[in-house]
Amino acid sequence: MxxxxxxxxxxxxxxxxxxxxxxxxxxxxxxxLCTKSTGEVLLSRDGGRLLQALHVEHPIARLVVxxxxxxxxxxxxxxxxxxxxLCHLLRxxxxxxxxxxxCLAAGNTQAHGQHWKNxxxxxxxxxxxxxxxxxxxxxxxxxxxSRHFLSIFSSSTKEKILCRSSIELLLDAYFSxxxxxxxxTFISQLMCDYLFKCMACNxxxxxxxxxxxxxxxxxxxxxxxxxxxxxxxxxxxxxxRDFSVYCPADGDIRTVTVSGTIPPPxxxxxxxxxxxxxxxxxxxxxxxxxxxKTIMKYLQSQxxxxxxxxxxxxxxxxxxxxxxxxxxxxYLSSEEISLIQRITGLSPDVPPQSYSQHEIFNIALVRFCxxxxxxxxxxxxxxxxxxxxxxxxxxxxxxxxQGLVEQHENALHGAFKMLRQLFKDHDLxxxxxxxxxxxxxSPLIDKSKESDPLPEVGNNSMRRPCEGTVVKDKDGLKSxxxxxIAHSNWEMPSIELETASPCPTPKMTPRTTYQTDNxxxxxxxxxTRIIDYHEPLMESKLTANSTTENPKIEMSPKxxxxxxxxxxxxxxxVSFKSRESYYYSSSLSAGCVxxxxxxxxxxxxxxxxxxxxxxxxxxxTAVSMILANALLGxxxxxxxxxxxxxxxxxxxxxxxxxLQTNRPIVSTQxxxxxxxxxxxxxxxxxxxxxxxxxxxxxxNIKRQPQIVYDEDSEDEL
Amino acid sequence: xxxxGAEVDDFSWEPPTEAETKVLQARRERQDRISRLMGDxxxxxxxxxxxxxxxxxxxxxxxxxxxxxxVACQELDSDVDKDNPxxxxxxxxSQAREHQLASASEPPSGSRSAxxxxxxxxxxxxxxxxxxxxAQGPAPPAAxxxxxxxxxxxxxxxxxxxxxxxxxxxxxxSLETSIQLCSLIRACTEALQSLWRLQH
Numbered sequence: 001m002x003x004x005x006x007x008x009x010x011x012x013x014x015x016x017x018x019x020x021x022x023x024x025x026x027x028x029x030x031x032x033l034c035t036k037s038t039g040e041v042l043l044s045r046d047g048g049r050l051l052q053a054l055h056v057e058h059p060i061a062r063l064v065v066x067x068x069x070x071x072x073x074x075x076x077x078x079x080x081x082x083x084x085x086l087c088h089l090l091r092x093x094x095x096x097x098x099x100x101x102x103c104l105a106a107g108n109t110q111a112h113g114q115h116w117k118n119x120x121x122x123x124x125x126x127x128x129x130x131x132x133x134x135x136x137x138x139x140x141x142x143x144x145x146s147r148h149f150l151s152i153f154s155s156s157t158k159e160k161i162l163c164r165s166s167i168e169l170l171l172d173a174y175f176s177x178x179x180x181x182x183x184x185t186f187i188s189q190l191m192c193d194y195l196f197k198c199m200a201c202n203x204x205x206x207x208x209x210x211x212x213x214x215x216x217x218x219x220x221x222x223x224x225x226x227x228x229x230x231x232x233x234x235x236x237x238x239x240x241r242d243f244s245v246y247c248p249a250d251g252d253i254r255t256v257t258v259s260g261t262i263p264p265p266x267x268x269x270x271x272x273x274x275x276x277x278x279x280x281x282x283x284x285x286x287x288x289x290x291x292x293k294t295i296m297k298y299l300q301s302q303x304x305x306x307x308x309x310x311x312x313x314x315x316x317x318x319x320x321x322x323x324x325x326x327x328x329x330x331y332l333s334s335e336e337i338s339l340i341q342r343i344t345g346l347s348p349d350v351p352p353q354s355y356s357q358h359e360i361f362n363i364a365l366v367r368f369c370x371x372x373x374x375x376x377x378x379x380x381x382x383x384x385x386x387x388x389x390x391x392x393x394x395x396x397x398x399x400x401x402q403g404l405v406e407q408h409e410n411a412l413h414g415a416f417k418m419l420r421q422l423f424k425d426h427d428l429x430x431x432x433x434x435x436x437x438x439x440x441x442s443p444l445i446d447k448s449k450e451s452d453p454l455p456e457v458g459n460n461s462m463r464r465p466c467e468g469t470v471v472k473d474k475d476g477l478k479s480x481x482x483x484x485i486a487h488s489n490w491e492m493p494s495i496e497l498e499t500a501s502p503c504p505t506p507k508m509t510p511r512t513t514y515q516t517d518n519x520x521x522x523x524x525x526x527x528t529r530i531i532d533y534h535e536p537l538m539e540s541k542l543t544a545n546s547t548t549e550n551p552k553i554e555m556s557p558k559x560x561x562x563x564x565x566x567x568x569x570x571x572x573x574v575s576f577k578s579r580e581s582y583y584y585s586s587s588l589s590a591g592c593v594x595x596x597x598x599x600x601x602x603x604x605x606x607x608x609x610x611x612x613x614x615x616x617x618x619x620x621t622a623v624s625m626i627l628a629n630a631l632l633g634x635x636x637x638x639x640x641x642x643x644x645x646x647x648x649x650x651x652x653x654x655x656x657x658x659l660q661t662n663r664p665i666v667s668t669q670x671x672x673x674x675x676x677x678x679x680x681x682x683x684x685x686x687x688x689x690x691x692x693x694x695x696x697x698x699x700n701i702k703r704q705p706q707i708v709y710d711e712d713s714e715d716e717l
Numbered sequence: 718x719x720x721x722g723a724e725v726d727d728f729s730w731e732p733p734t735e736a737e738t739k740v741l742q743a744r745r746e747r748q749d750r751i752s753r754l755m756g757d758x759x760x761x762x763x764x765x766x767x768x769x770x771x772x773x774x775x776x777x778x779x780x781x782x783x784x785x786x787x788v789a790c791q792e793l794d795s796d797v798d799k800d801n802p803x804x805x806x807x808x809x810x811s812q813a814r815e816h817q818l819a820s821a822s823e824p825p826s827g828s829r830s831a832x833x834x835x836x837x838x839x840x841x842x843x844x845x846x847x848x849x850x851x852a853q854g855p856a857p858p859a860a861x862x863x864x865x866x867x868x869x870x871x872x873x874x875x876x877x878x879x880x881x882x883x884x885x886x887x888x889x890x891s892l893e894t895s896i897q898l899c900s901l902i903r904a905c906t907e908a909l910q911s912l913w914r915l916q917h
Contacts, residue, residue: 008774009769009776012748012752012775012776013765013776015748015749015752016752016755016756016759016765016776017756018752019749019752019753019755019756020756020759020760032760033760034760034762035760035761035762036762037762037764039762054759054760054765055759055762055763055764055765056759056764056765057764057765057766057767058765058766058767058776059767061765698767700767
């Protein structure tokens, strides 16, 4: 049966999900008790877990839950906010058509035609949303909000040093919305300790977080049956296996990892092994035994004391290992092996059969290896010597029941994902109108993600304010020219502020003082990269890389004069006679944060409203208004139960007033949140919305359609 | 919204009248209630199906015994019947009272056309129903056919209440109760007036 009217259905679904999720959002949210379809009971505040535990068959609901899951896989944060934003957006979209439905309700004769008319309407809206997202949304981040950002790095020196107190604030805010009230302080402290123990140095933070995120499962051990406060950090790596053979050894232990069985197999794949008699069989077995013995003896001669194997070794190997005093651990997962190899810098495995002929190159040194007993389960505890920037430590997470341990594990994993996104530079690209169509020096850039054959301008390319060569006509632009000069409007009391910027900077004084011995630096603004091209390159890049079908940009090559970039950051003079719109490329630097409490949403809302007032095109105005109103849904729910001067209307009015009059914005809450995460959330929500809007019909099928392989398909190229 | 370009409706769009706003509000509240109930059921392990109810268009739920359940029809409407003034005398009374309060707070506006949108009548919501009749006289809901039996029933009930209220008034000692009883009597009389007007 086909169902139509996707927006109404989607709104119903979204409202139902919102009613569930709004109970547990924010620090004031409560645990939600959910009975899963299997009969188990789940008590959680984690949005992602709750959504997945619900038993939904409705196709739009499943689509939404899938979008949320894939968003969480990438960013680790924002499931509840996702649903709230989506619901408000759908409400905004549905609202204007309510009156229409009233008028149309009387005449049902044109229902069918009206349905398709509606579908076209939604398609137009969804196209408008896509255009807005691709071309304009980034400009708000770059030009408007960037002046409000704070940085999580402390910069008493030129290097970026992680500031422990800021990380604590960030993690506190993260966990207070996710883990139960009694545990969240402990968990955030645990994670902070873990971070600062594992990080060798401040370079390569991105790689560090990437590694921890990928190998998180191997880096933590969950133990049920103990109180949460028993969780701790152990140095080294804990393998989720026990020793098959344990021979204690002192000092540094030489270790070999193998991925295949040590005795050679009877036959390799693709070959046949033919036996004609019992004697032959016995001879071959004897040969194998001798070979094994030789290999193990060779290992002993090389003073290898530990063998880590990803497969089960035959008993013969175990026997000889014991004879020769070699400890063996079997059945290790490939991820654990690859983690060990990555930490110790081992090369990939050489087949063990070749050991006696060649030198073993992949020997690692291990400081200690001993069994570790955690509540009657035995593990192997290795003290690896790290050659990379990750000092291996393991988290032992305890909890009274397995479910709580899993929840904490998920929360920690999500936190690492969130930090990984936070410490990455994110590219922004958008289109903006230039006020001077005939200006001689307008930059034209492309998305910097594309492979760039030309020498890439470094991050600080704008160090020299480029004599007015950057032409944009929004006000926030001066900050680009003087981007090195840090200014922001959330000033902490103990901060040293570098020189003031041309525009007066609103400042913020937090309600409570942060206990910082480190200072929070105001963020130096994004780095607008100007990439110049040779003529043909520019043309082809333009046509190939425009993200939307935008007919506005027409370049006439003869008007373009390009000079090659000297690589230092000078601006190319590029002249455009033809058109008004230009693509800009910028980036959101790593480490941008904002105070919690809906500040991102309110700021974005304010700038969207301003844009809507200035904008001439009705589509863009409409989309900005919808987005602006929907964004307010999040702080409304966060402040729902607060009263007096902490209630939402008060906070809203105060913030807006401060923005309009360039005064300090007072934040009522401590805690920080990652800007990159918020921005990615907004993009994900818009993408999910456009997916929903383009649904015309939902058709139920009983089974998956079969894939038919057409013989003629090659001809239909 | 000008996003759909050539829609003729856009050019004739006007801001909603107060009555329509109240209708919209009532609808939204009803929707909120439905969502909340559905959310609770989902948390209890019910399954959200991909089908909608044929009567009210709400998404259907299925419990563990595989029984299909519509929240709006089976839960909301059952406690809404008692609010329907055509079926329940109490509801008629409370509606009249609300109208009375509404007309006391709002200045009587100019001519409001009598016909209300016939189909989506949120009689279930008391507040909306009162708002709808804000500018009109205390007339019973226009869409309800003037059923003689129902009117007689209402009339009897009103007279009963009037009698009861007068008895209570004579025996009451508290100021507050007296004031309330007086307003009840006034409401009853006005309701009776409108009923008689309708009958004739």
